[in-house]
Amino acid sequence: EAQVTQNPRYLITVTGKKLTVTCSQNMNHEYMSWYRQDPGLGLRQIYYSMNVEVTDKGDVPEGYKVSRKEKRNFPLILESPSPNQTSLYFCASSSILAGGETQYFGPGTRLLVL
């Protein structure tokens, strides 16, 4: 089954404790992206990647890092989480070769930073 998976689905942590949220897709998509969803703000893009070793900032990159060492994986790293990073996070992927028209989303990771 074609899908985007994220782990963990739920995470409670404390300020300053480094964490990584994993994202993996099995569709051989070139384009991957991270979003955060906050009430009243919709989805905002954090980082995106056009292919292996190619990443770039989205609209709200501060406090986040990403890496793309393999085509299928695109982890989101919070080196020193703060309470304002409490949010619902989504990973998405799409095929550039197919026009990049439709992005497929993971199930989301709900993060609470105390």
Next chain:
Amino acid sequence: AQSVAQPEDQVNVAEGNPLTVKCTYSVSGNPYLFWYVQYPNRGLQFLLKYITGDNLVKGSYGFEAEFNKSQTSFHLKKPSALVSDSALYFCAVRDISYSGAGSYQLTFGKGTKLSVIP
């Protein structure tokens, strides 16, 4: 810069009645337009898209949307609402006038909560 506006935070409709969820957009060039739906505790699911061609686009679960270039709108519609349609709906735009990495960025609206009342 591209942007999307969903003017209604919430839409209430009775089951069996037609529903409309509004979306307007702003891009400097030509748009790709999308609707996604989010059910409680789930990720976003693709509903439909407008790329080119017929202005009336049909999608999943009986939904359709009409692209109106002069009004820069892409309203989501369904002739007869079901209780199971209750969810959060997002409109998104991509400006295809750019080239390179930035052209793949989707900009989302803030979402409209649809409640279908039995």
